Amino acid sequence: MAYSFPEEVLEHVFSFLSSDRDRNAVSLVCKSWYDIERWCRRRIFVGNCYAVSPEMVIRRFPELRAVEMKGKPHFADFNLVPEGWGAYAYPWIAAMAEAYPFLEEIKLKRMVVTDDTLELISKSCKNFKLLVLTSCEGFTTDGLASIAANCRHLRELDLRESEVEELSGHWLSHFPDSCTSLVSLNISCLGSEVSFSILERLVARSPNLRTLRLNRAVPLERLANLIRRAPQLVELGTGAYSAEIRSDTFSNLADAFSACKQLKALSGFWDVVPSYLPAMYSVCSGITSLNLSYAAIPSTDLVKLISQCQNLQRLWVMDYIEDSGLDVLAASCKDLQELRVFPSDPFGAEPNVSLTEQGLVSVSEGCPKLESVLYFCRQMSNAALIAIAKNRPNFIRFRLCIIDPQAPDYLTLEPLDAGFGAIVEKCKELRRLSMTGLLTDRVFKYIGSHAKKLEMLSIAFAGDSDLGLHHVLSGCDSLRKLEIRDCPFGDKALLANAAKLETMRSLWMSSCSVSFGACKLLAQKMPRLNVEVIDERGPPDSRPESCSVERVYVYRTVASRQRLDMPDFVWTLDEDSSLRYS
Amino acid sequence: MSIPQEHDYIGLSEPLQSEKLSYKMAAAAEGVTPSLNAEKVGVFNLKETELRLGLPGSEAPERKGGIGIGVSLFGKELKDESMCVKNFVSGAKRGFSDAINGAGKWGLSIHGGSAADLGGNGGPNLKEEIPAVKAVEERKNEASITAPASKAQVVGWPPIRSFRKNTLATNTPKKDDVAGKSGSGCLYVKVSMDGAPYLRKINLKTYCSYAEISSALENMFSCFTIGQCGQGLAAKEHLSESHLMDLLHGSEYVLTYEDKDGDWMLVGDVPWEMFTDSCRRLRIMKGSDAIGLAPRTMQKSKSQN
Numbered sequence: 101m102a103y104s105f106p107e108e109v110l111e112h113v114f115s116f117l118s119s120d121r122d123r124n125a126v127s128l129v130c131k132s133w134y135d136i137e138r139w140c141r142r143r144i145f146v147g148n149c150y151a152v153s154p155e156m157v158i159r160r161f162p163e164l165r166a167v168e169m170k171g172k173p174h175f176a177d178f179n180l181v182p183e184g185w186g187a188y189a190y191p192w193i194a195a196m197a198e199a200y201p202f203l204e205e206i207k208l209k210r211m212v213v214t215d216d217t218l219e220l221i222s223k224s225c226k227n228f229k230l231l232v233l234t235s236c237e238g239f240t241t242d243g244l245a246s247i248a249a250n251c252r253h254l255r256e257l258d259l260r261e262s263e264v265e266e267l268s269g270h271w272l273s274h275f276p277d278s279c280t281s282l283v284s285l286n287i288s289c290l291g292s293e294v295s296f297s298i299l300e301r302l303v304a305r306s307p308n309l310r311t312l313r314l315n316r317a318v319p320l321e322r323l324a325n326l327i328r329r330a331p332q333l334v335e336l337g338t339g340a341y342s343a344e345i346r347s348d349t350f351s352n353l354a355d356a357f358s359a360c361k362q363l364k365a366l367s368g369f370w371d372v373v374p375s376y377l378p379a380m381y382s383v384c385s386g387i388t389s390l391n392l393s394y395a396a397i398p399s400t401d402l403v404k405l406i407s408q409c410q411n412l413q414r415l416w417v418m419d420y421i422e423d424s425g426l427d428v429l430a431a432s433c434k435d436l437q438e439l440r441v442f443p444s445d446p447f448g449a450e451p452n453v454s455l456t457e458q459g460l461v462s463v464s465e466g467c468p469k470l471e472s473v474l475y476f477c478r479q480m481s482n483a484a485l486i487a488i489a490k491n492r493p494n495f496i497r498f499r500l501c502i503i504d505p506q507a508p509d510y511l512t513l514e515p516l517d518a519g520f521g522a523i524v525e526k527c528k529e530l531r532r533l534s535m536t537g538l539l540t541d542r543v544f545k546y547i548g549s550h551a552k553k554l555e556m557l558s559i560a561f562a563g564d565s566d567l568g569l570h571h572v573l574s575g576c577d578s579l580r581k582l583e584i585r586d587c588p589f590g591d592k593a594l595l596a597n598a599a600k601l602e603t604m605r606s607l608w609m610s611s612c613s614v615s616f617g618a619c620k621l622l623a624q625k626m627p628r629l630n631v632e633v634i635d636e637r638g639p640p641d642s643r644p645e646s647c648s649v650e651r652v653y654v655y656r657t658v659a660s661r662q663r664l665d666m667p668d669f670v671w672t673l674d675e676d677s678s679l680r681y682s
Numbered sequence: 683m684s685i686p687q688e689h690d691y692i693g694l695s696e697p698l699q700s701e702k703l704s705y706k707m708a709a710a711a712e713g714v715t716p717s718l719n720a721e722k723v724g725v726f727n728l729k730e731t732e733l734r735l736g737l738p739g740s741e742a743p744e745r746k747g748g749i750g751i752g753v754s755l756f757g758k759e760l761k762d763e764s765m766c767v768k769n770f771v772s773g774a775k776r777g778f779s780d781a782i783n784g785a786g787k788w789g790l791s792i793h794g795g796s797a798a799d800l801g802g803n804g805g806p807n808l809k810e811e812i813p814a815v816k817a818v819e820e821r822k823n824e825a826s827i828t829a830p831a832s833k834a835q836v837v838g839w840p841p842i843r844s845f846r847k848n849t850l851a852t853n854t855p856k857k858d859d860v861a862g863k864s865g866s867g868c869l870y871v872k873v874s875m876d877g878a879p880y881l882r883k884i885n886l887k888t889y890c891s892y893a894e895i896s897s898a899l900e901n902m903f904s905c906f907t908i909g910q911c912g913q914g915l916a917a918k919e920h921l922s923e924s925h926l927m928d929l930l931h932g933s934e935y936v937l938t939y940e941d942k943d944g945d946w947m948l949v950g951d952v953p954w955e956m957f958t959d960s961c962r963r964l965r966i967m968k969g970s971d972a973i974g975l976a977p978r979t980m981q982k983s984k985s986q987n
Contacts, residue, residue, distance in 0.1 A: 178838030179870070184880035235843070261845045266944050289845060291962065292944040370849070394849055444850070446840045476840065503840055534841075560839070585838070667880070 104132070111140045120145055139163060146170070147605050149187055149211065150630065153659040154195035165204045166230075167196065171211035173608045173653060174558075175583050177235065180610055180651070182636060184667040187211045189236075190220075191665075197224035205230040212236070213262075218243030222250035229281075230256040237263040241271040248274035255308075256284040269294040275302055284311035288337050288368065293317040304329040313337030316370040321349055324356040331359040338368035341395070345375050358382040367391035367416075374401035384408035388435075391416040393442045399425040407432045413469075414438040419455040419476065426459035430466025438472040438497075439463055446476070446503060457484040464491040472497040479510040480537055485519025489526040498523055499534035505561040505586075508538035515539055521546035524554070531578075534558035544568035548575020556581040566593040573597035583608040590648075591618035598626050602656050610634075610651035617645030619652055623661075623673035629654055630661045633671040640671055844870055851887070852959075869958065873899060875935070875966035878906045886958045892950055899937065903966060934969040 105113075114137055117123050127137040143166040146152060157164075171187025189211045196203060203225045213236045221228060228251045233239075241264060247257065248271060272294050275282075282302065287294065296318070303309060309330050318326075318339030327333065343349050353376065357363075363383045372395040387409045392402065393416040402417060403425045412433040419441055421429070429436065441459070445452045457480045464470060464487070471494050480502050489495075509516055516537040524530060524547050531553055535543070539562035547554070548571035555578050563569070570593035572582065582604065590613035601607055601622075616633065619640075623631040633640055634651040661672055842850075851869040869886045882902055889895040937949040941960040949957070949964070 175838065177843045178841045179844070179883065180838045183882070261843065263844075268944070291942070393846075442846065443840065443842070446842055446850075501840055505836075505839060560841075 107136050110136050114140055118143075142166060143205075144168070148655050148657075149189075149192065150659060150663055151605070151655060151657045154192050156658065158195060158199040162199070163202075164196075164200050165202060166207075167192075167203070167205065168207040169211065170209045173583065173606060174210075174581070175585065175608055175610065176210055180585065182634065182667075182669060185634065185670065186663065186665050186667070188665055189213045190217045193217045193220055197221065201225065202227050204228060207232040207234070208236055209234040210236065212238040213243070214238050215240055215243035215246070219246040219250075222246045225251075227253060229253055232256065232258040232260065233262045234258075234260040235262060240265040241267050241269070245271035245274040248272065248279075249276070252276075252279065253281050254279065255281055256311075257282075258284055258286040258311075259289050260286060261289050264290055266290060266292045270298075272302065273298045277305070280305050281308065282306040283308045284335075285309070286311065286313035286337065287315050288313040290315040291317070296322050300326060300329060306330070307332070309333065311335040313367060314339040316340050316368075319343065320353070320373075320376065324349075324352040327356040327360060332362060333360055334362050335365040335389075336360070336363060336367070337391075338366070338370075340371040341369045341376060342371040342373040343376065345373065350376060350379055353379040354382065361386075363387065365389035365391075369395040372397045372401075374398075377401060377405050380405070381408055385410060387412060389414040393418055393440065396420060396444060403428045409433065411435055416440040416442070418442050418444045419453050420444055421459075422454045423456055423459040423462070424454070426455075427462045427466075430462045434467060435469055436463070436467040437469050439467075439470065440474040441476055442474075443476040443503060451478045457481060460484070461487050461491070464488040467492075469494075471495055474499040474501075474534075476501045476503065478503050479507065480516060480519070481509045481511045482514065482516055482519040482522075483509075483511065485516065486522040489519075489522040493526040494529065495523070495527040496529055497532040498527065498530060499532065499558070500536060501534065502536045505536050506538045507536075515543070517543040517546065521550075524551040528553065530554055532556045535562060536560060537562075540564050541568040541571070544571040548572055551575070552577050554578055557583070559584045559587055561586045563587045563589060566590050569593035570596060573600045579603075580605045582606075584610070584612060586611040588613055591615050594618060595621060595625075598622055598629075601629055601654055602626060604656070606653065606655040608651070608653050612652075613648050614652050615646050616640040616643070616649050619649060620645070620673060622654070627661075628656055628658065630657045630663075630672055632666075634669060635671070636669045871939075871961060871963045873902070873964040873966070875903050875906055876968045878903065884964075886961060891954055892957075896937065899964070899966065936967045936969050937964065938967050939964045 110133065114123070114126060117126060120143075123137060123141060127134045138160050139162065141161050142164060144157065144161060144164055146157070146167070146169045149169050149171045169189075169192065171189070172181055172185065175181060176185070187210060189208055190213075193206070197220050201224065203221075204227050206221065206228075207230070211233075213233060218239055221231070223246070231247060231251075231254075239262075244257075244259075244264070247254065254275075269292055279302075283306075285302075294315070294317070299314075299318075300322075303312065303326055310333060312326070312330060312333055313335070314323075314326070314337055316339055320339070320341055320343040323338055327336065357380050360383055363386060366380070366383075366387055366389070369392050372392075374397050377397075384405070385408065388411055390406070390409060390412060392405075395402070395418065397420060399420055399422045402421050406412065406415070406425070406429055410432060413435050414437060415429065415433070417425075417440070421441065426441075429439075441455065455477055457477060460473070460475050460477070461484050470492055473495065474497075477500075480500065508514055509519070516535075517540055520533075520535055520537075520539065520543050524533070528550075530551055533547075533551065533554060533556070535558070541564045544563060544567070547557070551557075554576050557572065557576070557579065559582075566589055568587070569584070569589040572579070573593060574597055579600075584607075587609075589609065594609075594614060595618055619631050619633050623629065632653040632655075633649045634653060635649050637643075637650065640647070640649060662674065663672075666672070848869060870883050871886055872881050872883055874881045884895075884898065884902075886895070889898065938946050939949050939957070939961045940963045941947050942962060946965070952960075
């Protein structure tokens with residue numbers, strides 16, 4: 101006898117499951133649960149657009165409303181992936197626009213999005229509400245104009261750090277007067293002016309607007325008027341924060357800020373004139389997120405501002421803050437959870453500010469909730485790293501970038517193995533780690549033994565031999581993404597741990613010692629991995645098999661291994677084991 | 683055949699250094715992918731059917747010229763050097779090989795299609811055979827903690843996104859008193875060419891004059907033109923701004939750029955510093971499309987039609 105709940109009941113139960121992992125688990129229970137679940141899944145996340153094909157997704161999930169997808173590997177952010185590699189959104193959007201007329205949300209990261217793609221979205225999805233394009237490229241303001249014009253119920257348009265070809269600033273005027281649904285607008289990545297009057301009118305007729313991130317071209321004099329029309333704002337990104345020092349501009353701005361009782365996050369702050377910072381003091385006590393990472397202002401001014409923000413949870417700042425400023429941060433902001441310190445002069449040979457490892461040590465001591473760090477500096481010591489690990493075992497993300505990529509411990513001139521070893525040993529919940537400095541195979545041994553929850557690891561200019569890579573691949577049980585550049589890792593570790601690669605999303609290796617022969621072998625052994633050799637020197641078979649490839653990108657996939665959009669510098673293995681390239 | 687010590691790849695780089703040097707110089711002189719010399723070919727003929735920990739090619743001390751010993755490259759036996767050379771440099775990508783190398787002053791491998799520091803480092807990327815070797819060697823030998831001045835040239839290092847890099851680069855000079863030593867080493871802009879299948883990126887800060895950037899772009903995109911870019915370029919000693927149009931005139935292409943205001947301007951009108959300050963991207967336009975940008979060009983395209 102087998103009684104089961106009616107489908108509707110199960111569907112209702114499943115509707116409380118929002119996490120993909122839970123839903124995936126549910127779908128594995130039995131065939132009928134698989135079937136019920138797939139019909140009621142509304143959101144999907146595809147971490148690698150080549151891991152699966154649009155057709156497969158559509159076949160399995162016929163009623164999606166929200167799609168989130170990532171394309172290029174992370175190192176594409178640093179120009180390590182040649183242009184034209186792939187990650188085109190159009191094939192996905194074209195298939196989904198047809199299959200999901202009720203699609204509401206699209207979030208893309210590191211993908212190539214064309215104007216045609218945007219137009220297709222705007223015309224096919226009548227109920228379209230949310231578009232987030234992070235680090236995308238390939239579209240122009242014309243594409244944005246079609247979104248503005250055709251998406252009658254648009255709530256969010258967020259262009260985080262995308263590269264937009266700006267043909268005109270008038271795309272904003274394509275939002276019809278009847279469009280009052282905007283909740284979030286982020287145009288901070290745009291370089292050129294948009295029409296202020298149009299922007300003001302748009303803001304004025306959007307009573308639900310909670311997030312407004314302007315671009316650098318919006319001058320400070322205009323900011324007050326904009327804010328005044330949206331006192332309900334929760335997140336504000338200013339434009340250029342500079343103007344002639346005039347008391348009426350100042351008081352105007354201060355008044356406008358003081359009306360914003362709900363403001364929690366501030367960003368923007370290009371070209372800051374410090375005298376205008378006090379205009380914001382009235383909102384500081386409520387601020388939880390502050391992004392000053394474009395503000396070139398001295399430590400004293402930064403500190404005056406930060407010490408007003410007692411409830412700060414997230415701070416992004418440039419190294420102008422210096423160690424002294426970080427001391428003040430440690431003393432004032434006890435709720436701090438995330439700190440990012442960016443370099444103001446990354447290419448200079450000599451330090452231009454007094455920011456050292458000491459600043460990070462102070463913050464780790466003073467801020468008990470600190471769990472996420474991205475820190476650029478010019479010197480580091482094992483002692484400091486060990487102290488940081490002892491102070492703050494609750495780190496989840498730890499990314500350290502020493503400007504000189506192979507800098508040793510500046511006190512002892514030894515490798516930084518012990519320091520990073522302490523980090524992975526003490527911080528048992530560590531999920532993401534980026535390392536720099538002089539590092540030997542030993543640090544990888546520590547990582548393999550201790551970093552059991554590590555999901556993403558970034559390595560550059562480190563290690564001595566394949567043993568290093570082997571430690572990582574064999575020891576890190578939770579590893580999903582591994583990206584490596586300029587390390588002497590080669591074939592042995594890769595082939596010995598081939599099976600591990602199928603448990604991960606992807607592996608990136610550039611300027612390492614992986615031979616073409618090994619790539620072929622790996623692809624032959626593991627039919628569900630796509631082994632992409634990305635090499636701009638011409639066909640790999642014109643060189644000996646032992647020759648290292650420039651880059652190899654390995655990812656698991658259930659789609660075909662010959663993606664149709666490969667450029668001529670990408671090679672993958674064809675089904676009949678011969679070399680194939682487009 | 684000497685087996686390299688498993689964990690000591692460092693010492694094996696020396697023998698290849700001199701080759702690397704001569705290879706680089708040959709490339710720089712010709713400005714295009716040079717032909718491989720005999721020794722280099724020999725390195726590639728080494729039999730390597732088993733995977734080893736050492737870097738490929740690291741048993742350089744004993745070079746085998748043996749074609750018979752060697753591996754057959756997918757049915758293409760290495761019958762003679764010239765054939766090997768041809769295979770290596772074949773393909774439309776040839777013109778780009780030299781553009782790919784960033785300055786290899788670190789001895790680190792420089793990869794990534796977007797790096798375009800052509801300062802004297804032409805030639806395909808054979809130096810990646812010794813990627814991190816030289817750098818580690820330097821580090822361990824010198825135990826130096828000061829970075830070489832040229833570290834700015836390593837592609838993608840430090841790991842900062844382009845948006846931030848460009849913002850740093852365009853931070854107004856009046857911040858000098860704050861920054862002390864303000865100014866960054868790179869300003870990447872995209873370069874497109876009408877009709878080319880993909881774009882390139884170059885770092886404007888690595889050039890000091892219109893002449894430099896013009897020849898750099900020519901090298902980069904030469905494989906897309908029908909070889910019309912001026913042969914006489916190398917011969918021209920000094921090139922003033924006003925001669926810029928002459929450089930490209932033979933190829934019917936016009937070099938334009940998009941400035942901060944979003945307008946498309948003809949390259950060459952303003953002083954170099956002003957250009958780098960305001961240039962956001964470059965476009966190599968077909969002469970026929972450039973009507974309205976420069977009267978001279980219009981005349982030319984009219985006369986050519």
